Amino acid sequence: MNALLIDDSRLARTELRHLLRAFPEVEVVGEARHADEARALVQELQPDVLFLDIHMPGQTGFDLLASLEGPTPQVIFTTAYDQYALKAFEVNALDYLLKPVSESRLAAALAKLRPPELAATAPPPLPTAAPALPPLAAHDQVFVKEGERCWFVRLADIRLFEISGGATRVYFEQHQPLIPRTLQQLEARLDPKVFFRANRQQIINLHWIAGIEPWFSNTLKIKLREGPEVEVSRNQSGLFRELMSL
Known part of the structure; x- marks a missing residue:
C-alpha cells in the first residue's frame, strides 16, 4: 500500500512516518504540506491511502478531497481536532486519528485498509473470522x-x-x-x-x-x-x- 502524508507540520509528518515503519505493508511515497502540493502529488504518485490533516494553510483536508478528480484514494484523517469526526465519516474516511497518534490506533486504522485492486470497488465480503483488533485505552x-x-x-x-x-x-x-x-x-x-x-x-x-x-x-x-x-x-x-x- 502506497501512502501519502499530508500535513503542514513537519514534526507531525516525521512522527507518523516513524510509526509507519512498524507496518512494512505500507510504504510512504511522498509528503505534502498543503492541499495544492498534495493535489499534484496525488495525480503524480497515485497513492492508495492518504494520511490527511484537516487544518492546513489555504484549503482544508475536506476541500482537497472535494477537488480530486477520478478515483479517490482511501483516507485516514490525522488531526488535533475531534469536532470534525462526523464529517470525516460522511466522506467515507476509513478512520479518524487524533494527534498524537498512538501505535495501537494506527494499527486499528490500517486493519481497515483494502488492497489497491479492491479499493475502488464495493467492500469485500466479511471474512468468516474477523482479525483481532488491538485493545483500546480509556483515553481513546x-x-x-x-x-x-x-x-x-x-x-x-x-x-x-x-x-x-x-x-x-x-x-x-x-x-x-x-x-x-x-x-x-x-x-x-x-x-x-x-x-x-x-x-x-x-x-x-x-x-x-x-x-x-x-x-x-x-x-x-x-x-x-x-x-x-x-x-x-x-x-x-x-x-x-x-x-x-x-
Whole structure:
C-alpha cells in the first residue's frame, strides 16, 4: 500500500512516518504540506491511502478531497481536532486519528485498509473470522452510530455497556444508543483495569462507581454516577473484591 502524508507540520509528518515503519505493508511515497502540493502529488504518485490533516494553510483536508478528480484514494484523517469526526465519516474516511497518534490506533486504522485492486470497488465480503483488533485505552475515542445519529466519544466517558435484545446499549452523557455488538466482542477490546464485567448483561466503567453495598447471597450492588444500579453476580462479586482489595 502506497501512502501519502499530508500535513503542514513537519514534526507531525516525521512522527507518523516513524510509526509507519512498524507496518512494512505500507510504504510512504511522498509528503505534502498543503492541499495544492498534495493535489499534484496525488495525480503524480497515485497513492492508495492518504494520511490527511484537516487544518492546513489555504484549503482544508475536506476541500482537497472535494477537488480530486477520478478515483479517490482511501483516507485516514490525522488531526488535533475531534469536532470534525462526523464529517470525516460522511466522506467515507476509513478512520479518524487524533494527534498524537498512538501505535495501537494506527494499527486499528490500517486493519481497515483494502488492497489497491479492491479499493475502488464495493467492500469485500466479511471474512468468516474477523482479525483481532488491538485493545483500546480509556483515553481513546470511538465512533458510535445508531440510525442517523452519530457520536465520537471517549471510552472514559462511557459508564456502562448493557445487553438490550440482540444489541448493546451504550451509556454516556444523556445518551443511550444501541450498537450491533455483543458484550464478548466489547470485552475483548476494553481495558480490564477500567472496565469490569459485572454480570452476563453489563460491563461497568470502574471510574464511574459512586457507591458499593452488600447485596443478597454475598453479592454486591454498585451505584454508578449518573447511571443505574448494577447487581454484580456472585462469581463476579468475588472477583471484584479480589481485584479491588489491597
